[in-house]
Amino acid sequence: MVKGSGKQVWGNVIPDAAQVRALKRAALLRGAAQAFNKYGYHGTSLGDIAASLGVTKPALYHYVKNKQELLFLLREATLAAAFESLELAEARGGSARERLVATLSDYIRSINSEDSICVVSMEERVLKDPYESQIISIRDEFEGRLRDLVEQGIADGSIVPCNSKLVVFSLLGSVNWTQRWFRQDGRWSNDQVAAGIAEIINRSLSPTPAARLSADPSEIGKNQGGVGK
Amino acid sequence: MVKGSGKQVWGNVIPDAAQVRALKRAALLRGAAQAFNKYGYHGTSLGDIAASLGVTKPALYHYVKNKQELLFLLREATLAAAFESLELAEARGGSARERLVATLSDYIRSINSEDSICVVSMEERVLKDPYESQIISIRDEFEGRLRDLVEQGIADGSIVPCNSKLVVFSLLGSVNWTQRWFRQDGRWSNDQVAAGIAEIINRSLSPTPAARLSADPSEIGKNQGGVGK
DNA sequence: AGGAAAATCGAATTGTCATTCACTAATTTT
């Protein structure tokens, strides 16, 4: 029986207790996110999640306080991913349109990645109020940042004049909806879908749109299309 | 106590038994649709629906077989509304882009109208299989019709060359997402939202897009914007 | 080694919910 803490022997190959715990917790969040996205919050029982992890229900309570907190953590992670995409895009710079499109493209990748813990809220009014209001305020802030980008884009000439609020709703619809129809084992990869939707969005925001879009997401990158430029 | 069947006396003012039954059933469908859209299928109990109608749970079983059938009827009605919008647009004629945009605009109006019985499926895998496969096949047919319109539009020059499948997913995201954020008592009316999203969609599909979009949905119609032309 | 803390389990507990049942009142049919 191997007992040592691993750190000294094989570097990080043999994880110590804290690492094991963190890994298990991460697996729980991933399993829960998959189930919630597939069946919805109310349509998923803790027993389902536990079974998918090979443990029993009570075991889950060692990692999260209850089902509500579980969803809260996932919604929080989703919004954190959104902000990360935003910061990354801002750091890369470029026109407001480039930054907006890069944000959404990266966010699509996040929510549809194989090991994502992102849950796009489909059922409303699920979280009770200590949680609910917190999530709503973070979400509103993110949407506000997107609107700001649209308005900057109108100002810097990279985005067609429009109503930023309505346009952001429209964009978020396209983006969030990908989680409904995207399939890991489908025709297109996660990256291809992200690039394809980004190309559509990019063209629709541009004051002087391209004459055509890619005939298929799998060929994006082979031609002039794409986010940049 | 008025006993007569109304038909002879006051025209149709006093409804007869069959009409009363139909009205009650319609009210049930409306109440259920509102609840399902607000809280999701699993988040809504038959008791909730019954209470909103001022009756008790068992009474509902006089009008629908069970909860599954209730959702099925609403999903079916939603798709029926989608096809109606499509047929209406086809009947009005015009370029493929005009017909596509008109379809989606009218569909947005349908799903967000005050007395709508439309439920856009948010939780997947809710209906069991006698129902599920039927809904999926109707939905697929509708999406196929939309893709046909996109391809016709590419052919007749009214729509920018693109991947029709990806574009239709993107459009349906924008359209269906309106049900998440639209509020009856909000700043914009149902018609304004439909026209506003339609304007965005129309521009994004056009090979030669307009130089600007409306600054606010409430001003659509006052300027050159809108669906036609 | 030996006690504390953590992880897990099987078995409650408690609540909710879809659905059914037995019964009553009204209404339609004959």
Place this chain on the structure above:
DNA sequence: AAAATTAGTGAATGACAATTCGATTTTCCT
């Protein structure tokens, strides 16, 4: 006006699910 049908109710019924509890095993610390 009796018989049949329809609406509706309050009280079961039977699942299922979230959470808690007590016991057991494992792991960690010293």
